[in-house]
Amino acid sequence: MYLWLDERLGITSIAALAKKKEVPLHRHSVWYYFGGMTLFLFSVQVVTGILLLLYYRPSAEAAFESVQFIITEVQFGWLIRSVHSWSANLLILTLFIHMFSVYFMSAYRAPREITWVSGVLLLFICLGFGFSGYLLPWNQTSFFATKVGTEIAGVVPLIGRPVLTFLRGGTEVTGATLTRFYGFHVAVLPAVATVLLGIHVLLVQMHGMSVPPGLDAGKVKKMKFVPNFALRDLIGWILAVGVLAALAAIFPWELGEKADAFASAPAGIKPEWYFLFMFETLKYLPAKILFIDGEVLGILAFGLGGLFWVLVPFLNRTPGQGTRKRVFNIIGIVIVLFIVVMTIVGFLS
Amino acid sequence: MPIRDPFWRVTRDVANVMDTQPPVNASRRRFLDYLLGSSAVATLAAIFYPIFKFMVPPEVVEAQQNSVVAAKNAELPSNTGKIFKFGSKPGIVIRTETGEVKAFSASCTHLDCIVQYDPGSKQIVCACHNGKFDLTGKNVAGPPPRPLEEFTVNVKGDDITVTRA
């Protein structure tokens, strides 16, 4: 059987490559788990997402009721839906950890620049997944969160209004927005993500695991990926399944009330935690700085920040060398602290 | 026995270890493999079981909301009305003397009591404070301040289907 498949698919050569893959061992090797964990959670999302779309209806009249139907009538619907919502959050969390660990270990340095760029683009894609998916249950919180979020996008000078109209499918958040977001969430973003993920993972296999600067890649101790590291990875994934099941059963994801465009926004409306730091920052900016709207300035600043983040490997060409490394380390720490602090502020207020 | 690092700290150079431990004997390894295999299968089954159950459609096939079969033709003789559930609100479907079928929200616009059809006066009345609505839903007498919301009616075969406008 194996021989038959091997003749046609070339399994043996792939297996040989896999056998060669090694994982360097050092103080910071634990961070190597997070890339795989992110990938695992992403595949959980794909599976549960496909299951959900067997019953979900992307129209303003039926969306809320279809989700209600899933969690009350469909067998284990509550489980699939809560896992999907919880796993989305865990996915973003591990993604951030993975990204920052790569940053601080300067794993983006040559020849892995494209890996980094594809990774940052994947970050934006995943945030897009989160934003578009959040609207789909069509409840009060998601309706108003989308309203506020797209409003903020519309504030950008010049391209803001066109972008807002494009996102909303009109000038207001309506059923058209829902259908559009559904299209983004199940077709556009998955297609782009597949391509980027393919590139990202293939490049990782091609270049192998990066080693922190200061260590000699040749001399450092290594562990075989198959079976040693892979089995350890597997334990992590098995435990992740357990965590997701527990979260779904003990803290089921809320359904809320159906969206009513004419009701006032719920008090204290705020976006999901992974957008919270940006939201809070915009809130605290003064109304006008010089002659520019504070909000516009904030958004442009975040835009510039994103651009900086994408270009890090090109800005920090020779990390591991003295002051530049320190500068980038400090920048990184400041960014992490900023995100953490503003997120906490967002929760407390 | 040599001291081992905790397994999650991958500092141990596993590829080059030279342990003084004797090799695990074959039967223990086989037992572990067997246990591992069967428990893996069991866990996978525990994961795939809900997935497959999920894909089997439930008995109540649809969340009926915007469109409801309010009544069967036979249940609604001329000059009568019937209350039905429309999503989370009550509705009333009426067959007039001329044979027309009309449907309205059955929540009285005064204080939300459920209205009923009065075949004698051919009006929709609210028993709570004597409010009256005519067959266009307009409030014609008593305290109700607004007309009743009217729904679209479709008679398909034996079913009277009411749709929210």
Added chain:
Amino acid sequence: MARNRNIGTQTNRRGSCAPAPAKWQPGLIVRYRRHAVFVLSMVSIVAAVYFLTISDRASAQETNSCIACHSTLAGRLSDPVKLFEVDIHRSKGLSCSDCHGGNPAKSDVAGAKDPNYGYVARPTAQQIPAFCGKCHSDAGLMKKFNPSLRVDQVQEYATSVHGTRLKGGDQKVATCVSCHGVHGIRAPVDPLSSVHALNVAETCGKCHGNAEHMAGYNIAHDQYDKYKSSVHAAALYQKNDLSAPTCNDCHGNHGAAPPGVTSVANVCGQCHARQAELFQKSPHKQPFDLMERGECLRCHSNHDIMPPTDQMAGVGPGSTCTSCHSNDAGFAAAERIGNGLSSVNAKIADAKDILERAERAGMEVSRPRFELRDASDGLTQARVLIHSASADELEKALGPALEVATKSYNAGEGAFGELTYRRKGLGVSLIFILFLALLVYLKIRQIESSPPPAET
């Protein structure tokens, strides 16, 4: 011009045009005296007319001496002018003389208040209904101003307690002006009118709530206070429900009289039709009327009507049934009614409680919640059926309500059952998962404890 004027240049004998020696010339005014007189008299006529007309503050087309004079008088005497500004009669083009008679064209008192012109200074209380009725009972006349207005107010008033007492000589009773005002009368739909729905109770209460005024009559004077505490007042003043009754809705306005004790149900039944109908068919109607118990108000009182409670039925404390019934069939019926109501109430409360707890625990229970509404509706129906005084009828309505409430309660229990099932399921699957993780760990240890195979 003067220069050109030939005023005295004489061609002298010498024949030259040299100016003659200056002759005395009269001054400008003297010269133009005729012009000056003409202009001055014109100006004074215009001024006179102007000053005469602006003194009429009501800006009538013609001068109205009533208003012209009374607006300058002090104190009470100028009140009519001030009040009349907002009067509805004024907006219809009527004025003082249309009611009081007299001649507004004459500016002297005798001429203005000329009895030949039908002048009536201040009608006595007895005269007022006819005074107003002069117009308001004339259908042909009223048609010109407001065709939909009734013209039988005076007729109705004659049948009222106020009207009959007035005819008997009682000056203290209310007449037209007591409620509608005198000179500043507004339309009843005007929110500032003393007879607007929101102001009626206060207007009636001015007399009926005044102990001094009501001394000597054999009626209470606490109706206004009681009414203000009632559920109807709450609906009217707080919920702004203008369909809620005030004094005139039950007592009538022009024909104001308390409804007879045998017709109370008819009055209340104007809005509470179902309850009145049931009462009139019930075994209570006849004995209540015979004993002059006042039908509805026996249990609900008349002015201080409170929201009814389930305790008013039944046989417990607060029951109105036990005020007559003690050991008879009525008592038994009341007991059944009370028990039926309290058991459904309790079941609904239990169901609401368990569903809320289930929701807080994370379960989706909006459908059983909605279905519970049916039970509350059934309870409302049953409460109406109390007026039939028939325990059988009530139980017919309460039966389905109890079933629905029980079903919702069971749904709540089911939700908790589902929750427990989920947690148990989680426990079991966690055992599997952790066991598997342990086994993988052991496998790792096993792999890594054996010497590595020879590398090629």
